[in-house]
Amino acid sequence: MGAGNEMNLRYMYATLLFLVAGGLLPLLFLPRSDWGQLDAPLVMSLAVLVYSAAMLSYPVAANKERILDMTFWLFAYVFLGLVPLVQLAESRFPWPDTYGDGTLVTAQLMTLAGLLAYHAGTLLGKPSKASPTAPGNPAADFAKPGGTRRFLVVSGLAILISGALLVQSGGIHSLFLPRNALQNVYETKSQGLIADQLIKVPVFVCLIFGLTLWKRRLFRSALPKLTTLLLLALCLVVSNPISNARYWFGSVMLTLCLLFVPWRRIGRFGWTAGYLLLFIVVFPYTDLFRNNLDGDIQTAGISDIFVQKGDYDAFQMSLNAVEYVGANGTTHGKQLLGALLFWVPRSLWEAKPLSSGQLLGEASGYFYTNLSCPLWAEGYLNGGLAGVVLLFAVYGFVSRRLQSKYEESRRLSTMSIYRIIVPFLSAYQVFLLRGDLMNALAYMSSFLLFAYLFARRSGGGSLRKSLRGSRSRSPGRTFAADRAGSAAFSRYTLSDITKR
Structure with missing residues (x-):
């Protein structure tokens, strides 16, 4: 064509x-x-x-x-x-x-x-066309000599940690209980949250890195491939839709699709149409196993679902935020501070704010307070309309910068960490925007932390050494030296990049 x-x-x-x-x-x-x-x-x-x-x-x-x-x-x-x-x-x-x-x-x-x-x-946030790629970033390229060995070591640790915590929490059987039945496994909510993240997140991060390295044909033996298959099986088990919230199961599945389904084969139109179908039709029925395993589907018109199910309460929670600020004034950033410092236990911070969804639910007199709170309502609670504008201006700026790094990495065919975290953030962003912010940040931060640590351990030292000896060379000679020092990148020649 x-x-x-x-x-x-x-x-x-x-x-x-x-x-x-x-x-x-x-x-x-x-x-x-x-x-x-x-x-x-x-x-x-x-x-x-x-x-x-x-x-x-x-x-x-x-x-x-x-x-x-x-x-x-x-x-x-x-x-x-x-x-x-x-x-x-x-x-x-x-x-x-x-x-x-x-x-x-x-x-x-x-x-x-x-x-x-x-x-x-x-x-x-649109970067200048003349802005160069930052070569000194230790997480810029994680597929360096020794990367496969580090992948095996880190993956082995992740599998051991996940397995040990699974045994402590009741074994594989506990993974197929309704989500609400798992709340009493640990003594405190904080213990449960930490254990839950350590069971799922390191395995998922290692799986993404393993599949990415495998897709780029950087595995030279059977062992890393078998390890990746084991990670895939374990990830599907621990992140199943029965015992996990929709935000996590959906993020895992969508991230894998965005990473490994060829974008051009489906196209922007196909992805958008698929997401619309997911949000409007599929999303309301993905909490069938919250309380039991019967999975009894009660069909209703989509318009009825929009006005009956709490899944679609984002606009109503914005209305509740308006009424709360009208009656009590803004929190002057207190709610935002509580979300950013979610990791501080309440035993050390007695005045730690409630999550914004719970705050609005209690203020509105609802019997159920485990509610969402969209990012718009978060901004309004903290600073009124000015808070909304400031929050989303920063959010848009950061999103564009991350997106630009992702596009640059794809254009240059480099194994950048942005090719890992941006697809995850794209999938997870739906739950970040729906809120509330405190819970969304608590779950998102663990993925970002493990992804950064994995990428840094997998290529930082080798990358710095290769850069130290090549600063005085011309671009062509620098590339040739890097190619000679890293057999994993032998197929990415300068002419290949130019053709792309």
Whole structure:
């Protein structure tokens, strides 16, 4: 297919996606009788929906991968655009409550302010074309001589730790109990959280590195391949959807898909359509085993699910945040500080804030307080609309920088740590945005820590040594010296990179 035909095809897909997401789906979900009586909250929900649909469609036409942006705008479209449209049209929310027009409009302004700030942050985070790759980063290339040996050592430790903690927690049988039945295995919640992360996260990190090295044909013997297969089997067992929350099982599966399913074979349009199906249809039914193993599926219309299930309470929690700030004022960053210092035990910090979801649930008088709290509500609780704008400007800036590092690594075919953490963050971002922030950061930080430590141990020393002896050489001679010193990279010649 010629370049012109391919471009025309991309524009056709982009137009189709925008028309379906920005026009057809609202028509399907919003009753026809409501179109003649659109009030300000409904119009603002439509604005959020159309804006998000446009931001989803543009990268399809521009042939941009940008997986972090993709999941951000997908979340905004579904949870802050389409779902609020249905909830406002039917005047029903997942948790029984009523709200005035002032609260509804303020929550929509909060949403739009966050989206615009994120968009601005991504524009500001765009790196200069002249910015060079930082060669001195010890985690820049983890596939160096000795990397396979280090992979085997670290993976062996991860398997031993996971196995020992599994035995302590009740063995393999405990992994196939309902999630709520596992809460009494450990004496305290902190002990359970630490053990849970040590069972799952190191194995998952090692699996990603092993599959990546295997895919790049850097394993020269059977042992690392067998180790990777063992990691895969163990990861599927300890991260199964029965005893694990949806955020973790979904992150594991989506990360593996983003890493190892060829992007161009599916395309941005296919990924976006698949995610929309996942969020709207699959997501509500993935908590079947929270309380028991019966898996009894009770079907309902999608519109009914939007207004009945707490899975779609992101907009309502934003409304509760508006009412909380109206009654008590902002927390002046106290909630954000508590989220960042989640690792400090309450025995040492008696005044440690509650998680924002629990805070809003108790303030609203709900009987159930293990609730979400979207990042927009977090920003509003901490600093009002100004807090939302600042938080999302920084969030967009950091996301764009990470995305640029990821794209650069793919373009140069280097084994950068960004090729590991960015796909994970793209998948996990849905749960980070849905909140609450304290719990999301607690689980995300363990993955980032283990990924960084693995990459640093696997290539830091060798990389620094190779750079120390090559600074005075020309680029061509430097590459030849590196190739001679590392047989693992013998097939990546300068001409290969130029052709890419």
